[in-house]
Amino acid sequence: MILTAPDLAHILEFAEASHLRSQADAFRTWSGDTRARAVAVCGGVAVLTDPAFGRKLNHVTGAGMDAPFKASELAELESMYAAQELETQIDLCPHAHGGTLALLAERGYAVNAFSNTYVRSLAVPDADRAAASGIEVSDDQAWVGARFAVHSVAGFSVQAVNRPPALLEALAQIALHRDDTRFFAASIDGQIAGTAGMSLIDTPAGLLAHLYIASTLPAWRGRGVQLALLHARLKAARSAGCTLASVTARPANASARNTERAGFSLAYTKATFSKRPA
Template identity: 35%
Template sequence: MTLFCDITLAGRIELAEARFIAACSEAAAARRGDGAGFVAPIAGGVASYAEPESPLNKVAGLGFAGPPAPADLEAIEHAYAARRAPVQVELSHLADAALLEVLAGRGYRLVSFENVLGRALGDPAEPVEAPGVDVRTSGEDEFETWLNVVVEASLHPDTQGVPWLEEFPREILENAERDAAGLVQRYLARLDGVPAGGGSMRVAGRIAQLTGAGTAPAFRRRGIQSALLSARLADATAAGCDLAVITVQPGSKSQQNAQRRGFQLLYTRAVLAHEAGTRSPASAV
């Protein structure tokens, strides 16, 4: 089914993403208990800081409720500066165009892109079976197994396409996955009985957010990613979702696998960064 993404649909997806980032960051704050993190609403989106070097340190969902007031942006920049962290904004190309001018005027620079793909749901998803591959939902009893294989995959990303902007230490990746654990459904893939890959999914309204997946390097090119996609699409359809979305790096193997499973490019996010704040800490949120 051809899927057309207008501003309304993009805003719906970006709102789900902002709420997910906020919930993960709040879980990180509860885990740390030191009051160093923050989650702050800004112009329909959210600014999040979880801990040093975390992938949750970002501004997401901007541009669908008008541009932020200069005072709100300044307060957010001060909050990141107080923690010696850059401001990173992920901005959909369907967001309010005025926001680009606002950010450029404040010294933000373009550093990378990521693609948001989508697939309409409704009819049962065609199952994918790969020789020796078994994908099942993963419970608390095997959480550490799931965590190890997902983090290992993240530490050794596939080299096809545009690389991720940042690399994160193992401990920080493990923390981020633990913080998201209560918000997602986890899936563990085994190849001939050996844990080989894992993924996760969050249902937000009728959107199925495919919130990450990876295959350990030794098991790649065996159909595991396709099997993980198939299992999550089947569960998303059964849950009544009308849309599945996934974020990938442009030209990556993940994008290729997703498009083979019927996903289409909906929009691109520009990743913009403001480094100056790391040199001038001020009052925090």
């Protein structure tokens, strides 16, 4: 188990902010939407893309780790999001500077969600495990890349909380337009059963593998597909020279359970502080 000291929390928040910035940059490249941008704020990043995508691609993360927000910074953020008729939503790490909490309360923010940040050391050999019987995982980038979008969208199309099809397509295309992302596909009986991505992020502590955009097609759920994709990505991350891997997931959902089964430890739970436009 990893004890999440402040230095590790800083690394994970740096990686998450870098990931979100890359999401916004890739969306702008793919869509040509000039509204899409990533703005540096208080050591983190605020991302604004298509307002129809909600908080998934319109929120703040990684901020406030070394110093509290200033009232002027929050007011500017609120104005940016309000201009697109969006709530200002800030994912705040529990290791962030405590002065931010008082300011958020003063400005009328409320907690409306939580997310878990998981971390795993890749320095131990048990990161390499074979897929369950009958599951084959490919990381042939040309082969998987050509099939990734359609199968990723299909895998996410049936969820406990369904997302708009346009957002699912955007997320798949964003991954495909990122230079730092590798793709994986798990097959059963010659048919693609699930897909996943892994970005390699340079941090002050070295290369970190961020595992994301993993989905299983409904017909193949409950067969160990996601666990196979997790272990395949961990093996690839070790080969790439990563010493840490991270995943973010909502508490108590299937992704969180699979992440824990793959040997990840809960680093911390982040609260999402939200404020509606005036």
